[in-house]
Amino acid sequence: MKTLPPVDVVIVGGGWAGLLMAKELGARTSLSVVVLERGGARKTENYSTDMDELDYAIRMHMMQDLSQETVTFRHSSQQRALPLRQHGAFLPGSGIGGAGEHWNGVSPRMFPDCFELLTSSTEKYGVNRLPQNHALLDWGVKYDELEPYYTLAEKLLGICGKAGNLRGRKSEDGNIFEGWRSSEFPMPPNKIPYFSALVRDAAKSLGYHPYPIPSATPSRAYVNPDGVARSACVYCGYCERFGCMIGAKAQPSNLLLPVIQRHKNVSIRTGASVRRVVPEAENKKGKARGVKYVDAKGQEFFQPADLVFLASWTFNNARLLLLSGMGQPYDPKTGEGTLGRNLTHQVAIPAATLFMEKPMNLFMGAGAAGIRVGDFDGDVFDHSNLPFFRGGALEALITGHRPIGNFGIVPQSVKATWGSEWKQAALHYYDRAAAIHFYGEHLAYKSNYVDLDPVYKDSLGDPLLRLTLNWQDNERRMAEFATAKAVEIGRAMGAKDITPFPGLRDYDATRYQSTHVQGGAIMGASPDRSVVNSYLQHRLATNLFVLGASAFPQNSSANPTLTLLALVLRTADALIDRYLKHPGPLA
Amino acid sequence: MRRRHFLTLSAASLGGVLVYSLDRKSFLLGAKDKRLRVPLCFFTEEEALIVAAATSRIFPTDQSGPGAREAGVVIYIDRQLAGPYGSDRYRYTQGPFEDGPPELGYQGKPTPREIYRGGIKNLKGFDRLANAEQDARLQQIESSRFFSFLRQHTIEGMFSDPIHGGNVDMIGWQLIGFPGPRMSNFDEIDKHFGEAFRPKPISLQQVTNAVVGPGEDE
Numbered sequence: 001m002k003t004l005p006p007v008d009v010v011i012v013g014g015g016w017a018g019l020l021m022a023k024e025l026g027a028r029t030s031l032s033v034v035v036l037e038r039g040g041a042r043k044t045e046n047y048s049t050d051m052d053e054l055d056y057a058i059r060m061h062m063m064q065d066l067s068q069e070t071v072t073f074r075h076s077s078q079q080r081a082l083p084l085r086q087h088g089a090f091l092p093g094s095g096i097g098g099a100g101e102h103w104n105g106v107s108p109r110m111f112p113d114c115f116e117l118l119t120s121s122t123e124k125y126g127v128n129r130l131p132q133n134h135a136l137l138d139w140g141v142k143y144d145e146l147e148p149y150y151t152l153a154e155k156l157l158g159i160c161g162k163a164g165n166l167r168g169r170k171s172e173d174g175n176i177f178e179g180w181r182s183s184e185f186p187m188p189p190n191k192i193p194y195f196s197a198l199v200r201d202a203a204k205s206l207g208y209h210p211y212p213i214p215s216a217t218p219s220r221a222y223v224n225p226d227g228v229a230r231s232a233c234v235y236c237g238y239c240e241r242f243g244c245m246i247g248a249k250a251q252p253s254n255l256l257l258p259v260i261q262r263h264k265n266v267s268i269r270t271g272a273s274v275r276r277v278v279p280e281a282e283n284k285k286g287k288a289r290g291v292k293y294v295d296a297k298g299q300e301f302f303q304p305a306d307l308v309f310l311a312s313w314t315f316n317n318a319r320l321l322l323l324s325g326m327g328q329p330y331d332p333k334t335g336e337g338t339l340g341r342n343l344t345h346q347v348a349i350p351a352a353t354l355f356m357e358k359p360m361n362l363f364m365g366a367g368a369a370g371i372r373v374g375d376f377d378g379d380v381f382d383h384s385n386l387p388f389f390r391g392g393a394l395e396a397l398i399t400g401h402r403p404i405g406n407f408g409i410v411p412q413s414v415k416a417t418w419g420s421e422w423k424q425a426a427l428h429y430y431d432r433a434a435a436i437h438f439y440g441e442h443l444a445y446k447s448n449y450v451d452l453d454p455v456y457k458d459s460l461g462d463p464l465l466r467l468t469l470n471w472q473d474n475e476r477r478m479a480e481f482a483t484a485k486a487v488e489i490g491r492a493m494g495a496k497d498i499t500p501f502p503g504l505r506d507y508d509a510t511r512y513q514s515t516h517v518q519g520g521a522i523m524g525a526s527p528d529r530s531v532v533n534s535y536l537q538h539r540l541a542t543n544l545f546v547l548g549a550s551a552f553p554q555n556s557s558a559n560p561t562l563t564l565l566a567l568v569l570r571t572a573d574a575l576i577d578r579y580l581k582h583p584g585p586l587a
Numbered sequence: 588m589r590r591r592h593f594l595t596l597s598a599a600s601l602g603g604v605l606v607y608s609l610d611r612k613s614f615l616l617g618a619k620d621k622r623l624r625v626p627l628c629f630f631t632e633e634e635a636l637i638v639a640a641a642t643s644r645i646f647p648t649d650q651s652g653p654g655a656r657e658a659g660v661v662i663y664i665d666r667q668l669a670g671p672y673g674s675d676r677y678r679y680t681q682g683p684f685e686d687g688p689p690e691l692g693y694q695g696k697p698t699p700r701e702i703y704r705g706g707i708k709n710l711k712g713f714d715r716l717a718n719a720e721q722d723a724r725l726q727q728i729e730s731s732r733f734f735s736f737l738r739q740h741t742i743e744g745m746f747s748d749p750i751h752g753g754n755v756d757m758i759g760w761q762l763i764g765f766p767g768p769r770m771s772n773f774d775e776i777d778k779h780f781g782e783a784f785r786p787k788p789i790s791l792q793q794v795t796n797a798v799v800g801p802g803e804d805e
Contacts, residue, residue: 049795051768054747055802070679082687085679191777234771359783364772403746403765418645418738430763510692
């Protein structure tokens with residue numbers, strides 16, 4: 001193994017979290033910064049010819065190469081885990097920008113009470129009404145502290161939307177249930193496609209409160225505070241699973257990379273697969289000394305650094321800490337150990353698939369152009385007669401229906417799945433079927449966690465990460481409730497036929513849900529319950545920071561990217577203003 | 588060395604006008620009466636005839652329009668199987684291989700190539716059966732992985748960009764009114780409410796004016 005010249009900072013992972021930290025450190029300090037990204041290089045020009053559904057949305061060209069590394073899965077700790085051999089429920093990215101390149105850009109904030117979920121739920125409902133076996137926690141940071149960073153993140157990305165709560169002033173053009181915001185969205189909402197407009201009007205007629213989705217697909221040309229200019233979204237329908245072919249959608253490669261490249265103190269090495277964080281002391285309780293990685297040719301390196309950032313997505317953040325022996329693995333039997341606990345995955349379901357009389361031109365769309373209905377989200381509605389906690393958002397979003405993924409969606413009355421009868425029905429409904437989705441909160445439970453698999457290995461011989469995860473009654477009942485609401489809206493729209501979601505049973509790793517998998521290296525107020533403090537700083541190794549949604553103690557109905565960017569910006573401020581002057585615990 | 592196999596097709600059965608990217612070059616054939624010999628990358632001619640017959644029962648040519656035969660679905664599948672997908676290049680294929688609950692997905696060892704080879708073996712003579720007999724044979728294997736591949740790959744071959752060998756002349760896209768990778772819908776997204784808006788389909792190469800290498804040629 002070759003030891004490289006030391007640097008001030010090494011950042012593991014070149015996605016949203018890692019490149020945002022690299023940009024902040026590059027622009028605001030003279031520290032030498034190296035970003036290690038295991039995938040390849042990317043730039044906007046690469047996407048000019050990527051509008052190919054087969055290679056990108058079906059064969060998953062932008063996703064992690066599972067032949068090298070996947071995760072194993074089981075529903076409970078009594079079962080034996082098996083590898084997820086092909087992509088399914090979530091889509092980890094690879095390469096510069098990571099999953100931030102192929103995201104849809106849906107960018108809501110979390111509710112203020114999400115950050116204090118244990119305290120607020122206990123106060124309101126009492127300990128006895130919380131679900132058995134829950135592992136709810138407060139985050140150690142309050143919404144009011146994070147609000148300025150949400151605002152900064154929205155300006156950085158040029159989020160489109162309409163404020164529903166501007167310093168307490170409510171507007172029904174936005175989400176009246178949202179937490180207060182200090183300023184209006186930087187950009188007006190996107191145009192609303194036909195299907196979303198139908199859902200919006202029906203929801204309003206029922207007395208609900210639909211609002212335009214906060215989106216990172218610009219409604220008009222935008223220049224952000226870093227001087228990065230992007231053109232308006234053209235609603236081509238190739239956001240999710242694609243990089244934006246005109247560089248309009250906010251992506252790390254078009255927002256952060258150009259700024260990083262202006263600063264000589266930051267360098268990026270691609271094809272660099274980090275295998276271990278190297279601790280200072282043999283007892284592994286000390287600080288981090290740097291990281292070990294393997295390059296694309298298989299050569300091993302040790303990169304010493306004064307500061308180490310893990311920013312390699314939820315799974316790999318937890319896995320690197322486990323492989324490196326940094327922290328005590330969580331034990332679900334005793335509840336001891338913090339590393340690996342609170343694995344969550346947003347409750348994402350096609351609540352109701354609607355079959356409409358008229359064609360809807362569903363090929364037009366954008367990753368975040370549409371509406372959400374906020375009346376059943378968080379704790380904004382009366383739960384006193386409901387058999388579950390919290391809630392989620394109903395969503396009518398047309399990301400652009402592409403034909404391989406959308407052909408063959410027919411009403412349940414059509415029994416044939418191939419042949420003339422099926423073909424005729426599938427042709428008729430091809431442009432007449434669309435779903436109201438639901439994105440609900442996933443509470444943390446003691447029985448959902450990650451650790452290292454004892455059997456299956458990656459291509460380098462290291463153990464795979466093992467997921468132990470299943471739904472509980474709270475999610476099942478929430479999904480049932482949301483399905484009924486979506487069906488109600490569908491009926492008000494005059495849908496000719498409706499297929500309701502059949503219900504959540506055991507967690508299905510084959511059905512794509514979202515890439516909002518969270519936890520494993522969680523933040524929190526208490527050292528015996530969290531891996532990192534509220535500044536994402538490791539509890540034991542204070543020069544190690546773990547950035548990303550791996551830090552979220554439980555899952556919100558809000559998609560995670562904006563919140564994780566706000567947390568990274570807050571960490572950058574604390575690091576630059578305080579830590580660099582006086583290294584040590586920030587909280 | 589594999590003996591070179593060809594699938595001999597009458598161009599008329601493929602819709603008359605063909606846009607094909609044979610050997611990575613685009614061909615435009617106005618060949619109503621000609622016979623066409625398509626070089627096969629994976630299948631033998633006998634296998635290709637069976638797959639062509641089976642996929643055209645899944646997506647038949649009938650009163651509702653053209654089907655798998657006209658779209659060249661068998662050519663699409665042949666190329667996919669010859670490429671990295673066919674050999675599970677990007678799938679996790681380390682053992683041990685064990686059965687698990689369905690929610691964990693396919694756990695088997697056989698690759699798409701092996702599943703096709705095995706499945707086709709059981710359909711010997713299929714292409715020479717009458718339609719009703721073919722349907723009865725397919726019903727018998729409906730629950731197999733081979734059949735679910737046939738069905739999924741038929742949809743892919745009908746509707747993927749023509750660079751992949753199927754969707755000849757964008758016949759699948761014309762059938763459903765999909766315009767292909769249109770560069771901008773900015774002026775239309777909030778119009779045409781309640782009425783079909785059907786721009787003429789264009790392919791990725793036409794849109795980008797670039798030679799795009801399909802993933803199967805990697």
